[in-house]
Amino acid sequence: MNNNENTIKKFDDYVAHSYGRYPLAMKSGQNRQCIDENNMKYIDLGSGIGCNCLGYCDEQWADAVCTQVRTLQHTSNYYYTEVQAEFAEKLCKSTGYESVFFGNSGAEANECAIKTARKYSFDKYGKGRHNIITLVNSFHGRTMATLSATGQDVFHNYFFPFLEGFINVEANNTDDLKAKLDDTVCAVMLEYVQGEGGVIALDQEFVDAVFELCAEKDILVIADEVQTGIGRTGKLLAGEWYGKKADITTLAKGIAGGIPMGACLFSSKTKDVLTAGTHGSTFGGNPIACAGGIVVIDRITGGDFLDEVNKKASYIKTKLEESSAVKSLSGKGLMIGITLSDESKKAADIAKKAFEKGLLVLTAKEKVRLLPPLNITYDELNDGIKILIEILEE
Secondary structure, three states, rough: OOHHHHHHHHHHHHHOOHHHHHOOEEEEEEEEEEEEOOOOEEEEEEEHHHHHHHHHHHHHOOOOOOOOOOOOOOOOOOOOHHHHHHHHHHHHHHHOEEEEEEEEEHHHHHHHHHHHHHHHHHHHOOOOOEEEEOOOOOOOOOOOHHHHHHHOHHOOOOOOOOOOOEEEEEOOOOHHHHOOOOEEEEEEOOOOOEEOOEEEEEOOHHHHHHHHHHHHHHHHEEEEOOOOOOOOOOOOHHHHOOOOOOEEEEOOHHHOOOOOOEEEOOOOOOOOOOOOOOOOOOOOHHHHHHHHHHHHHHHHHOOOOOHHHOOOOOOOOHHOOOOOEEEEEEEEOOOEEEEEEOOOOOOOHHHHHHOOOOOOOEEEOOOEEEOOOOOOHHHHHHHHHHHHHHHHHO
16 A cells, blocks of 8 residues: 555544545645655645645745744734734725734635625614525535525535525526525625636626625625636726725635635724624634735735736636637636536546646636645746647547
């Protein structure tokens, strides 16, 4: 039995079988490559589902995290820490928001947004104005509330009863939105690019309609930027592509460079909704995660970093469009969905073959999905795309 198999057997013996996993036991990672326990190298175009936005063990990031580990690893939120204050300031000033609540994941950030929207409405209008509109094909998390909010029937099983108070509207269907945006609604929650739903960007006209209609009725707009935020689409926030700033924006994944963290950003309209005792998180704003987050936000907002993200996105798309095996591409920035020309080929099979050849990619419904590290080099892109196209054209 090789090293990979030893780890996999132990893992399967003791870890809940709630994931379909590839037979890869990672040992280490550097830059945009990881190495398994048999010393095979993999080019990673998935970056831990977008979390390792600076790749593996970026030197500046690792130094900051290790320094913090040796200084103060945790304190409860009964107290203050300079590192959380500094990260909060950088995050708010760079995004234009007024305040932030820190949690540990995207689902937690979305839970916070849901609670905040309902409390905002309750404080101003009382009971009965609690419904939240979400979009068909959306994905907001795996807690009970965020599963209930998710607009995909495939996730609505087993865990009955789901939470009430969520209404689904077809994405890009303004008439459907108008018909359901009644006086029982407190918020509309959307992803500018539906990630798990197939890497599909919303139409500008629909986003405009959401913001205009909600403004008329004092209904909040919640932007779930768990996957699209922190530079993933070539802007710090994907809402910038649409010229919009939501009342609440949620972040996670790449926000701390691979350490668990979620964040809920509040505008001037929502910054005072949560009061002492109405929400909390034991590990939220953990000093180690904040130290990693400071490096991430400084890097992404510094120099021409985001310009480079957009250049690399265009480069990848140009290379992929040269292949007859690629029917179409979707997404924004380094959030790319690939629709295959041959409909008999399955995205999951492509991902499996890529893994066997030392390339890690993701899937989203029928599409192959790419979420490469934001600082990936052109040499690494060339090596990865070459493998991927060879597999697509088999």
